[in-house]
Amino acid sequence: MKILVINCGSSSLKYQLINPETEEVFAKGLCERIGIDGSKMEYEVPAKDFEKKLEAPMPSHKEALELVMSHLTDKEIGVIASVDEVDALGHRVVHGGEEFAQSVLINDEVLKAIEANNDLAPLHNPANLMG
Numbered sequence: 323m324k325i326l327v328i329n330c331g332s333s334s335l336k337y338q339l340i341n342p343e344t345e346e347v348f349a350k351g352l353c354e355r356i357g358i359d360g361s362k363m364e365y366e367v368p369a370k371d372f373e374k375k376l377e378a379p380m381p382s383h384k385e386a387l388e389l390v391m392s393h394l395t396d397k398e399i400g401v402i403a404s405v406d407e408v409d410a411l412g413h414r415v416v417h418g419g420e421e422f423a424q425s426v427l428i429n430d431e432v433l434k435a436i437e438a439n440n441d442l443a444p445l446h447n448p449a450n451l452m453g
Contacts, residue, residue: 324348324402326394327412328387332446333357335386339394339401339408348401349394353386361386365393367401374399415446 323343329336338350351365361380366373374393380386394400402408413428421435436451 323409324407325410325412326408327414329414330383330446332448335383335390337390351390351393353380353389356380356383356386363389363393365390365399367399372399 323341325340325342327338327340333354333356335353335356336350337352339348340346341348347368349365349367351363353361353363355361357380360377362375362377363380363386364373364375378389380389391405394402395404412425415422415436421439422432426432433451440448
């Protein structure tokens with residue numbers, strides 16, 4: 323099983339592709355300065371002792387996630403052949419208010435509740451909704 327876990331900050335995106343049953347980390351990294359000049363990405367494949375750092379334009383979290391996926395599926399340095407190998411996506415949200423005290427499946431109602439709590443986490447919840 324492969325789960326892509328992401329954590330979107332106001333100008334960052336942290337990620338890990340993991341096997342939750344064995345706790346193996348297939349790949350992990352960070353995109354920083356999203357929407358700011360000098361955007362950077364770190365990509366690591368622990369099993370291959372491989373690390374890559376690069377600067378790349380990331381005007382939004384959408385482009386950052388696309389860059390992450392292109393690395394995860396890269397023929398030479400990737401760890402999956404296609405996004406179809408990702409069984410699930412986990413997404414950390416900073417503040418769900420009183421509505422959420424545990425993990426939930428994301429649906430339209432959950433998205434609306436996260437948006438309703440933007441005042442509690444104005445730098446993070448909007449980015450979480452984009453991620």
